[in-house]
Amino acid sequence: MRAAQGYSKLSLILLAYVAFIALGMPDGLFGVAWPSMRANFSIPLDSLGLLLTAAVTGYLISSFLSGVLIARLGVGNVLAVSCTLTGAALVGYSLVPAWWMVVLLGVMAGLGAGAVDAGLNTYAAAHFHEGLMQWLHASYGLGMTLGPIIMTLALTSLHSWRAGYRAVSAFQIALAICFVLTLPLWNQKNNPARSNEPKRLTDYKTPLGETLHQPRVWLSTLLFFMYVGAEVSLGTWTYSLLIESRGIDPAAAGLWVGSYWATYTIGRVIAGLFAKRVGVNRLVQGSLVGALLGAALLVWEPFDLANLLAVALMGFSIAPIFPALISGTSQRVGAPFAANTIGMQMTASSLGAAAVPSLLGVLARQLSLEVIPTCLVALFLGLFGLYLLFTT
Numbered sequence: 001m002r003a004a005q006g007y008s009k010l011s012l013i014l015l016a017y018v019a020f021i022a023l024g025m026p027d028g029l030f031g032v033a034w035p036s037m038r039a040n041f042s043i044p045l046d047s048l049g050l051l052l053t054a055a056v057t058g059y060l061i062s063s064f065l066s067g068v069l070i071a072r073l074g075v076g077n078v079l080a081v082s083c084t085l086t087g088a089a090l091v092g093y094s095l096v097p098a099w100w101m102v103v104l105l106g107v108m109a110g111l112g113a114g115a116v117d118a119g120l121n122t123y124a125a126a127h128f129h130e131g132l133m134q135w136l137h138a139s140y141g142l143g144m145t146l147g148p149i150i151m152t153l154a155l156t157s158l159h160s161w162r163a164g165y166r167a168v169s170a171f172q173i174a175l176a177i178c179f180v181l182t183l184p185l186w187n188q189k190n191n192p193a194r195s196n197e198p199k200r201l202t203d204y205k206t207p208l209g210e211t212l213h214q215p216r217v218w219l220s221t222l223l224f225f226m227y228v229g230a231e232v233s234l235g236t237w238t239y240s241l242l243i244e245s246r247g248i249d250p251a252a253a254g255l256w257v258g259s260y261w262a263t264y265t266i267g268r269v270i271a272g273l274f275a276k277r278v279g280v281n282r283l284v285q286g287s288l289v290g291a292l293l294g295a296a297l298l299v300w301e302p303f304d305l306a307n308l309l310a311v312a313l314m315g316f317s318i319a320p321i322f323p324a325l326i327s328g329t330s331q332r333v334g335a336p337f338a339a340n341t342i343g344m345q346m347t348a349s350s351l352g353a354a355a356v357p358s359l360l361g362v363l364a365r366q367l368s369l370e371v372i373p374t375c376l377v378a379l380f381l382g383l384f385g386l387y388l389l390f391t392t
Contacts, residue, residue, distance in 0.1 A: 011185070012186065016120055016124060019179075020136055023143060024144040029168060037161055040161070043099050054106030056350055058111035059114035060351070062111045062114035062115040063117060064344060064346075066122065067122070067339040076182065076183040076184075079120065079176075080176050082119065083112065083175050083179060086112030087175075088173075089108040089109035089112065090169035094169070118343045125326055129276045131271075136323065150164050150167055214334075216390070219332075219389065220341055221348040222386065223383065226386070228350075228352040230379040236357045237364070238311055244369055263319070264319045266319075267319025275324065280331065283320050284328070288387065291317040291318045291321075294312075294314035296377055298311070298376070299373040
């Protein structure tokens with residue numbers, strides 16, 4: 001019996017990892033496919049914003065409502081339907097003849113991605129320990145890496161961006177079938193009256209309205225808005241800062257920015273080995289201290305190589321924060337509100353990824369690109385202070 005349960009849990013863990021790889025693939029496809037898509041549909045360069053807006057809109061809606069959907073349908077059903085939506089949207093990209101149809105399909109793709117992201121994070125927070133959560137999010141980075149490779153092969157070998165989307169859509173639909181076949185495992189609930197196991201986050205059916213009345217829920221949501229805003233700002237603006245403001249050679253600057261993503265991935269893999277032993281609170285606090293030191297070094301810049309050290313330190317330091325914050329959601333807001341809160345946190349993450357880098361861009365234009373590292377220091381200080389409110 002125990003062996004069967006262990007096999008079932010291992011199967012779900014592996015499937016969750018594959019799902020996060022699949023979640024990262026479409027994000028990696030788009031950047032490589034865009035020039036060919038734009039030429040194919042004969043649209044201007046800034047049309048990209050329409051598709052991004054459509055996808056983000058769908059993502060915000062489904063992630064915000066994910067707690068309600070999980071309570072009504074169960075995690076397995078939400079994941080199966082969401083993967084089907086994403087797969088259908090991606091194959092639709094490769095078939096439709098007009099750009100406006102692609103934009104509409106972008107809403108569908110966003111709906112699917114948001115529900116999968118929030119649903120898997122909720123399930124993982126309920127059933128996986130902190131180390132597995134770190135590796136789950138490292139899998140997303142693998143998907144982001146595979147996406148451009150798949151699209152590049154489609155463009156160079158088949159001379160078609162549509163083939164790249166078809167390949168990934170087939171992967172998504174196959175994943176949806178796997179979710180359907182494993183529905184009993186995903187939707188299995190604990191029975192505290194008959195076992196010693198505690199109630200899981202996915203077993204609660206707390207109304208969304210009740211969750212919205214909890215101040216700690218909104219503070220926890222603000223954590224994600226600020227953190228993801230800082231993470232995306234660092235990845236978005238560092239290259240411009242180095243070449244335009246600090247005169248670093250573009251080739252060297254590209255390698256230095258690449259070190260951010262390299263140490264970011266390494267950080268999550270290493271954090272997975274120690275997260276359970278260290279604990280969520282110490283992991284987040286230590287990571288924020290490291291990120292703050294890196295940002296301060298980027299402001300100070302005592303020598304050219306300090307830029308590389310600062311970027312690499314920040315990448316390594318912030319890597320464990322997002323998964324650790326997800327794992328610690330129930331500690332911050334209480335288990336009955338955790339499922340709804342995770343959905344709200346994913347929504348706030350998407351908003352932060354769009355709003356904070358945009359605001360920093362406005363400030364950089366009005367003042368100087370040197371305002372970027374100073375703002376990063378302020379963001380990490382604010383995050384540290386806000387997180388302390390939950391631990392004191």
